[in-house]
Amino acid sequence: MFSASLISLLTLGWVNPQFITPAQLLTQVASYNKHWALLIANSGGCRCMVSQFRNPRLDPRQWSTDGYWSLESYDDAFGRTPCCGQAFFTRLLSEHPELRDDLHFLRWSVQSEHVYAFVDRVEDGFGVQFDPYLEYIIVFDGDGTNNEIGDWFENQVQEAIDYITLTYLWRKLL
Numbered sequence: 001m002f003s004a005s006l007i008s009l010l011t012l013g014w015v016n017p018q019f020i021t022p023a024q025l026l027t028q029v030a031s032y033n034k035h036w037a038l039l040i041a042n043s044g045g046c047r048c049m050v051s052q053f054r055n056p057r058l059d060p061r062q063w064s065t066d067g068y069w070s071l072e073s074y075d076d077a078f079g080r081t082p083c084c085g086q087a088f089f090t091r092l093l094s095e096h097p098e099l100r101d102d103l104h105f106l107r108w109s110v111q112s113e114h115v116y117a118f119v120d121r122v123e124d125g126f127g128v129q130f131d132p133y134l135e136y137i138i139v140f141d142g143d144g145t146n147n148e149i150g151d152w153f154e155n156q157v158q159e160a161i162d163y164i165t166l167t168y169l170w171r172k173l174l
Contacts, residue, residue, distance in 0.1 A: 001019040019059055057142025060106065066108035077105035081115045085130040088119075088157045089136060095161065096169060124168040128160075139163055 011068060060069055082149045093100055099119050106116045115130040129138040137160040140146035145167075153159040 017027050050166050053118070053125075054120050055122050055142055055166070058120060058127060059142075060118075060127075062110065064108070064110070067108055069106045069108055070108045072105040074103070074105060075157065077107075080113070080132070081130050082109065082132045082135045084135050084157055085115060088128070088130075091157055092161055092164070119168075126164060126168045126172065128164075139167075140145055141168070153157075 021036065056062065078089060081174060095105075102119050102121050102125075104118050104120055106118065108114065108116060113132050115132070118126045119126050119128075126141045129140065130136070131138065134150065135156075137149045137156055138146055139149065139160060147163055149156045149160045149163065
């Protein structure tokens with residue numbers, strides 16, 4: 001049944017086979033937390049917009065209906081991330097290890113060279129997009145707020161982490 005669900009996901013366009021094979025998806029599902037694995041396994045290939053996100057406002061299928069979104073492993077996403085993005089993830093997870101279980105990567109077929117990371121939390125959830133050409137760090141949330149942080153900042157990695165900490169993780173500071 002689980003295999004049939006995965007084949008349905010591929011057939012109905014939830015997962016673009018250009019980016020991931022069924023075997024890779026099985027491996028990735030096993031490595032993601034139970035929340036995501038259960039939703040994917042139980043979806044039965046339903047093409048309706050059933051959210052995989054705890055915070056449905058972060059679900060990119062809600063604000064971008066073009067193309068396909070595919071799960072991506074941390075290692076694959078990290079390997080494709082520009083140097084500033086690799087430094088960002090290293091520092092972010094070092095300073096905020098509690099984010100690790102909520103951090104998920106998706107790859108979008110429309111901008112497959114960009115890296116998308118989502119910290120999926122009901123409160124204080126946010127996403128980060130890396131443009132590999134401009135090396136911008138774009139921080140966004142489900143409310144439509146976004147902040148582009150580029151090389152016009154002296155230290156864009158620190159600026160992005162400070163912005164995330166003050167905007168989304170401030171309750172931890174209290």
